[in-house]
Amino acid sequence: EDQVTQSPEALRLQEGESSSLNCSYTVSGLRGLFWYRQDPGKGPEFLFTLYSAGEEKEKERLKATLTKKESFLHITAPKPEDSATYLCAVQDGNTPLVFGKGTRLSVIA
């Protein structure tokens, strides 16, 4: 059973069309939920860490939120340069990061 499920698998947006990506998780002792951006052929680039339900973090057009069962990555007025795969990962206690399959975002000008 997957501990981290991301949806949708792929999302195509027009430039300026805001939307949200979902990451649902099933871990018993969440130590941290991490969002990364991954461009093709590159390593995951750190975006946010969230530690407890109710926490929110923002960076430019991105805002990440966390509940006890899921996290959302909200993208406001996206631009073509926001096109990438967005990865969610969780840490359960002291265990290694477990990644979801990612959401592939395409923003069309």
Add this chain to the structure above:
Amino acid sequence: EPEVTQTPSHQVTQMGQEVILRCVPISNHLYFYWYRQILGQKVEFLVSFYNNEISEKSEIFDDQFSVERPDGSNFTLKIRSTKLEDSAMYFCASSFDRSGNTIYFGEGSWLTVV
């Protein structure tokens, strides 16, 4: 901004050969990791390393794999007798602490086994 650096960026090797992938973690970090990503699949944990020894490893990290910190800055992954299914992007990562601390990834080493 400090970053994790990896070499080579791409390596092609014959099946059965040994490869060594190299990494320089962020300088004040204490925990080091290797992850891999087969094309089109999830990023998967291989091994974590702390205080000059393996702290945790996955089922993927069998006797074919080994890690080493040969000096104060480098961290290496050795794959003995490579197989076709070892073809993947290998990411080195580091963090200051183990639990809840952000893990920073390198750009990856793309390994192609032919």
